[in-house]
Amino acid sequence: MGNFTLELLFHIIGIGSASGLLYKDNNLLIIGDNSSFLYEYHLESKTLNQYPLLANPAVNIPKSEKPDFESLTQFQDTVYVLGSGSTPKRNAMIEFDTNQKKKIATNNLADLYAVMQSFASIKPEDFNLEGAVYDGENWYLFNRGNGASNQNTVFTIHAKKLSEEFSLVSNDYKLPKIKGIRSSFTDAVLVNNNLYFLSTVEDTPSTYADGAILGSFIGCINLETMKVDFTKKISSTQKFEGITVYKNTTDSIEFLLCEDKDTEELKTAIYKLTLTKK
Structure with missing residues (x-):
């Protein structure tokens, strides 16, 4: 992969602590880790809709109570x-129908998360899923290694539904460091036969407490080998927590990114990251 450019495109008022996004039909679907809404931002009209994912939905939920929605993925018409999974209150998976514009199912993944922790020897306090990709046959779930053990792990779950029988594989990764602190996964997206991921560095040994933001990387994992093809530092000051494909041409890939500033301000910045292909 060649050079990159990063540019601020716009701000969205009404969303705080953005943690995941999807681009579809010139709209952006966005989640925030302290909210129980799924947001839909229309790029042409610059209007924002919100859809409740839980009973008694709220925009700013206290840290101890929040569902911590960190991962967003889509297959066909279902998001x-x-x-x-970083606390017992954070084990829900919501299925949302993009045609009906409503929630169609709520799943409790506590049992699955416990199996994943045992399989990969991740302590409950170091378990923190922040990226998900589903291709209709396999789920790729990214554990953010921002706990004391720094376990950046990608789980590959072969199953059409997470409630069915499945096969499980895990791969651990040593991601690049900034100022001696290892970066950790924050999101991922599938492009052809590659998983493009974001990782960020926070000066904290906890999956729960926020720390000083030291920068972010983009990287690529080849699905055939499950090896990291490359990583590139894209910022020294920002924590990017969401990535989606905007355009993919023969010369470049354009991604949209969202930034989590770890504040209660209801304002989200959307960036465009362009990677040139060699």
């Missing part, structure tokens, strides 16, 4: 919103 899947996953909680991080």
